[in-house]
Amino acid sequence: MTTAIGPRRNNIAKAGLMLAAAWLAIATPSWAQTASVSDPLPSAGTSADEGELVVTGSQVSRSGFTTPTPTTVIGSAELARIAAPTVADALNQLPALRGSLTPTSNTSNSVTIGGNYLDLRGLGNLRTLTLIDGKRYVPTTTTGSVNINVIPQALISTADVVTGGASAAYGSDAVAGVVNLRFDNNLKGLKATGQAGISDHNDHRNFLISLGYGGEFGNGRGKLLLGGELQQNKGVGALNSRKWGNAGTIQNPAYTATNGQPQLLLVNDVRASNATYAGMISAPASLRGTQFTSSGTGTIPFAYGANATATTMDGGDGYPLNGVSVLESPVKRWNGFGRATYNLFADITASAEFNYARTDVNSDSNLRVDSITIRRDNAYLPASLVAQMAANNISSFTMGRGFDDYARGLFDITTKSWQAAGGLKGKIGGSWSFDSYFAHGKTRSLTLFTDDRITTRWQQSIDAVVNPANGQIVCRSTLSSPTNGCVPANFFGVGNVSEAAKTWMNGTSVRDWNIGQTVASLTLRGEPISLWAGPISFATGGEYRRQTVRVTSDPLSVTNSFRIGNNQPWSARQNVKEAFVEIVVPLAKDESWAQNIDLDIAGRITDYSTSGTVKTWKAGLNYTVNDSIRLRATRSRDIRAPSMDELFSAGGVTLPSINDPLLRTTYNVQQLATGNPDLKPEKADTFTGGIVVQPSFVPRLRLSVDYYEIKLKGAINTLTTSQIVQRCYTDTPQLCALITRPSATANITVVRAAPANLQRLETSGIDFELAYAVPVGPGRINFRSLVNYTNKLDLIDGAATRHFAGNTETIGIGGVPHWRFNTNLGYETSRVNINLTGRYVGGGILTQDNNIDVKRVSGRLYLDLSGEWTIIDHSSNRVALFGKIQNLGDKDPPLTQTGTARALYDVLGRIYTAGIRVTY
Structure with missing residues (x-):
């Protein structure tokens, strides 16, 4: 989009x-x-x-x-x-x-x-x-x-x-x-x-x-x-209104620390290999490569581009990672x-x-891709996919989706x-x-x-189920808290998130x-x-x-x-x-x-x-x-x-993109920035x-x-978030103290700066x-x-x-x-x-x-x-x-x-x- x-x-x-x-x-x-x-x-x-x-x-x-x-x-x-x-x-x-x-x-x-x-x-x-x-x-x-x-x-x-x-x-x-x-x-x-x-x-x-x-x-x-x-x-x-606008770097799938291959490739069409506008399943492996149609009522195979890794590729059906950013x-x-x-x-x-x-x-915030966990009993899932998950004993999957149509995030x-x-x-x-x-x-x-996603409400809206008492689609959290006001959202396809759901899960950060x-x-x-x-x-x-x-x-x-x-x-x-x-x-x-x-x-x-x-x-x-x-x-x-900002700022949260040298993937992390009075x-x-x-x-x-x-x-x-992460694993290991990684195989969650x-x-x-x-x-x-x-x-x-x-x-x-x-x-x-x-x-x-x-x-x-x-x-x-x-x-x-x-x-x-x- x-x-x-x-x-x-x-x-x-x-x-x-x-x-x-x-x-x-x-x-x-x-x-x-x-x-x-x-x-x-x-x-x-x-x-x-x-x-x-x-x-x-x-x-x-x-x-x-x-x-x-x-x-x-x-x-x-x-x-x-x-x-x-x-x-x-x-x-x-x-x-x-x-x-x-x-x-x-x-x-x-x-x-x-x-x-x-x-x-x-x-x-x-x-x-x-x-x-x-x-x-x-x-x-x-x-x-x-x-x-x-x-x-x-x-x-x-x-x-x-x-x-x-x-x-x-x-x-x-x-x-x-x-x-x-x-x-x-x-x-x-x-x-x-x-x-x-x-x-x-x-x-x-x-x-x-x-x-x-x-x-x-x-x-x-x-x-x-x-x-x-x-x-x-x-x-x-x-x-992407300019022919060079989709260009950028992706991870090189052939790279290892010892084979002499470059870590990054400069390509003309940088796209996500784990996300689309309508939603694409990236895990588990048995469902990976399945994407939702624009209507959200069915699924079709996902066409991978060249040099695909877990997060990036050149061309294909994936979400354009650079081209949708604001030019002016x-x-x-x-x-x-x-x-x-x-x-x-x-x-x-x-x-x-x-x-x-x-x-x-x-x-515009220039942030575009969500990673969403969907459970098998989600009320908006196409029946054919529910049956496939049941047959393979899959209780949930991870979906990558662009959020242009429900939480784009705009600066005024x-x-x-x-x-x-x-x-x-x-x-x-x-x-x-x-x-x-x-x-x-x-x-x-x-x-x-505006249109800034409230994290807990977004998580509640994702988890949409059928209320067994009346057959209506509600948030799972509403079953235990009937007056919590949660509005379920259909995240499959493009444009299916209702205005009521957007009003519930988004707000204005001031x-x-x-x-x-x-x-x-x-x-x-x-x-x-x-x-x-x-x-x-x-x-x-x-x-x-x-x-x-x-x-x-x-x-x-x-x-x-x-x-x-x-x-x-x-x-x-x-x-x-x-x-x-x-x-x-x-x-x-x-x-x-x-x-x-x-x-x-x-x-x-x-x-x-x-x-x-x-x-x-x-x-x-x-x-x-x-x-x-x-x-x-x-x-x-x-x-x-x-400046007083450098000295006394109490901080704020941004979501910059990093190249993770440990997992060899590209994703967004939370950066928490504060001042330094010394x-x-x-x-x-x-x-x-x-x-x-x-x-x-x-x-x-x-x-x-x-x-x-x-x-x-x-x-x-x-230091930028990318610099902190890169140098943690190269020449300045003491910077690793600024990084929060839940486990050795997990994505980084927070970088402090x-x-x-x-x-x-x-x-x-x-x-x-x-x-x-x-x-x-x-x-x-x-x-x-x-x-x-x-x-x-x-x-x-x-x-x-x-x-x-x-x-x-x-x-x-x-x-x-x-x-x-x-x-x-x-x-x-x-x-x-x-x-x-x-x-x-x-x-x-x-x-x-x-x-x-x-x-x-x-x-x-x-x-x-x-x-x-x-x-x-x-x-x-x-x-x-x-x-x-x-x-x-x-x-x-x-x-x-x-x-x-x-x-x-x-x-x-x-x-x-x-x-x-x-x-x-």
């Missing part, structure tokens, strides 16, 4: 969008609204903001200063060219970002489902700090992550990506770097975008409306910045932002702002967040200035997991998050003294944060009554006090051997009420040799404090060093090459950036290429080292390819832009365990064509039509253990987008 999709290329809406996108992309072009042809390229990491120089990655304000930490700037022009429905979809194309958690890549983790969370360097989204206009936003999950969809895209001027440690500048979580979404504080008038998109498979239907407005009041003393956004994506039903969760979201600033005095400005965001998500998640902030900033004499703000925000995320954050911050900046090469720039300040989390659930979850969910109530609070200082010392200026040299030193001390006091620091050097060459290097100590902050030593070349003899050319190395000690990590400071993470690589613009005819050609080579991404815990660079694994922190690049070639005039973008995601080995028959997969090169045509350009008024075709060649992703590595590759196929932009 798969999710139906409409026929390809037969929908009017799709045809219209396809034609519009193709016409606009080929006959016109993309977006760029960059500067005129003669304008130089901007310096990475700096931007003008209401007359003040702001540098992402630093706290100082200094004319001409560029942070020594590498920073990639993605401007509004580039974001618009990509024409993505969310900012994350655009930023995830950067090679330094591993495909982050999105409704496409992550549809079964109810913690982050429906949000967009960024992941620099593949170290995990919790190690990437997300800032909104330089400030922390109230977390949208109990783990402390921030969904970057909380602000309207129309208000974003740039997305600054600091690809190096920045804890000394911003505090915890900036281990891998910082993504700072800047507001366009100089916006004047109205800015609006409306767009719609659809995939080549007649799904992924989405639209976006984003509005921004900037104006003045009070005779120019006050400024307003307003914005709002509405976006909806109807999602994609199931993986439907999401509807909207947000609004307003800010007013007012010059109280000549040098003092007050500001007040408010932001509100809401996201609604509906998704509504997340609301708001934050209010007020601030004062200004000059206080000479070179000195201050910047202060106070912010308070809250998030409420309510998850209703998880209610309430998260609060209060921030008070003060920064003082100035130039206290001058040296031979210029003034010293100085910044100091402090910050106080108070975070609270309260998680509640329902009475049945508290008693672990549901199949999954069962979130346990807990609450916690955390106070954070910080003080920092940063100094930029000019060491040389206008020398024959140096145009300038700046030394950037910073330190921060942070006290966490939950995990103690930590110190962070950085030392960076900028050496501008001449107008053409600049060298930069930074060494830093960075930290991430454990966690300590992670500590990272980070080094970046590189060169920036802007040769004076080649105007508008910019090249940068940077090496990075991050060594993270005491990494907080929770909790985070610990048990690992080290090490990564290194090189980032390349090349940008060039050259006048051609009435316009100019623009070229920009971003390349990342990941040399190493290792997870080390003393007993073993896992190498995640150059592979496509999805377990643990997940694999990253060695090579990724994003290259754009465009031509722009005052009216027309056209862009061709190439995105490459490398391949690699499927698993470092070398336990699979297919060892490697190739990478994928995706081509995107986009275009924009300005149809009205009068004074400050502008109207432009735009279109884009993403994944022009409709390339499928490579096949991996779980279908594909959804965090790395395009999974939706060719996508068409068309829209309109207006400035007034």
Whole structure:
């Protein structure tokens, strides 16, 4: 029973969008609204903001200063060219970002489902700090992550990506770097975008409306910045809507520990060998291979696929284990932002702002197969099967059945967040200035997991018998407890479970998050003294944060009554006090051997009420040799404090799938996850060093090459259920204490998991950036290429080292390819832009365990064509039509253990987008 999709290329809406996108992309072009042809390229990491120089990655304000930490700037022009429905979809194309958690890549983790969370360097989204206009936003999950969809895209001027440690500048979580979404504080008038998109498979239907407005009041003393956004994506039903969607790994029946055969086989059609939609008997052996008809009134032989084991096979009549999983969760979201600033005095400005965001998500549990014990006197059994059981003295059998039609399990998640902030900033004499703000925000995320099976009631409904007193079918438990309310259910065939039975045995598991954050911050900046090469720039300040989390659930979850969910109530609070200082010392200026040299030193001390006091620091050097060459290097100590979820979570139950190395079968087990109050902050030593070349003899050319190395000690990590089971029987036998197996020949029933400071993470690589613009005819050609080579991404815990660079694994922190690049070639005039973008995601080995028959997969090169045509350009008024075709060649992703590595590759196929932009 798969999710139906409409026929390809037969929908009017799709045809219209396809034609519009193709016409606009080929006959016109993309977006760029960059500067005129003669304008130089901007310096990475700096931007003008209401007359003040702001540098992402630093706290100082200094004319001409560029942070020594590498920073990639993605401007509004580039974001618009990509024409993505969310900012994350655009930023995830950067090679330094591993495909982050999105409704496409992550549809079964109810913690982050429906949000967009960024992941620099593949170290995990919790190690990437997300800032909104330089400030922390109230977390949208109990783990402390921030969904970057909380602000309207129309208000974003740039997305600054600091690809190096920045804890000394911003505090915890900036281990891998910082993504700072800047507001366009100089916006004047109205800015609006409306767009719609659809995939080549007649799904992924989405639209976006984003509005921004900037104006003045009070005779120019006050400024307003307003914005709002509405976006909806109807999602994609199931993986098997794509031809690769049923692929995955199965157990190899020929494998033994000594015969050299691979343990797993990569196949195109992963199916259960012990379950069907209507029900299939897997034991005892004399009945195995008997399946029920869809009506449930009879039985027919079960057709086995290739390489069948006790639980999996390739093809055949079995239930599709991978293909029915959700490919993209439907999401509807909207947000609004307003800010007013007012010059109280000549040098003092007050500001007040408010932001509100809401996201609604509906998704699927991705759990599909039950193992059910049926007794011979079950009232719904076909008479022919009852006779066969009686003749062979069989009292019961085990049946595998999909539960799509009676206990599918659906997530309904509504997340609301708001934050209010007020601030004062200004000059206080000479070179000195201050910047202060106070912010308070809250998030409420309510998850209703509907159609969640109540275990005891389900077991009672299965055991349906004939009441000898009246001949009616009842639950066996009703015979001894006539008022227990049990409703018997017919589990044979498809769709035979009555609505009354569903109502009786299913319920709604509730998880209610309430998260609060209060921030008070003060920064003082100035130039206290001058040296031979210029003034010293100085910044100091402090910050106080108070975070609270309260998680509640329902009475049945508290008693672990549901199949999954069962979130346990807990609450916690955390106070954070910080003080920092940063100094930029000019060491040389206008020398024959140096145009300038700046030394950037910073330190921060942070006290966490939950995990103690930590110190962070950085030392960076900028050496501008001449107008053409600049060298930069930074060494830093960075930290991430454990989140309150990692510390205090009371746990919940999930049902992940495992490959049991002892029994050589695949099945679901209960995982019970809890927090660990003894966690300590992670500590990272980070080094970046590189060169920036802007040769004076080649105007508008910019090249940068940077090496990075991050060594993270005491990494907080929770081993996955699969990792615990596999390593119990390989290199870490002490993990077997976390596993409950009733007997040596029985399936595992429970695996316990909790985070610990048990690992080290090490990564290194090189980032390349090349940008060039050259006048051609009435316009100019623009070229920009971003390349990342990941040399190493290792997870080390003393007993073993896992190498995640150059592979496509999805377990643990997940694999990253060695090579990724994003290259754009465009031509722009005052009216027309056209862009061709190439995105490459490398391949690699499927698993470092070398336990699979297919060892490697190739990478994928995706081509995107986009275009924009300005149809009205009068004074400050502008109207432009735009279109884009993403994944022009409709390339499928490579096949991996779980279908594909959804965090790395395009999974939706060719996508068409068309829209309109207006400035007034």
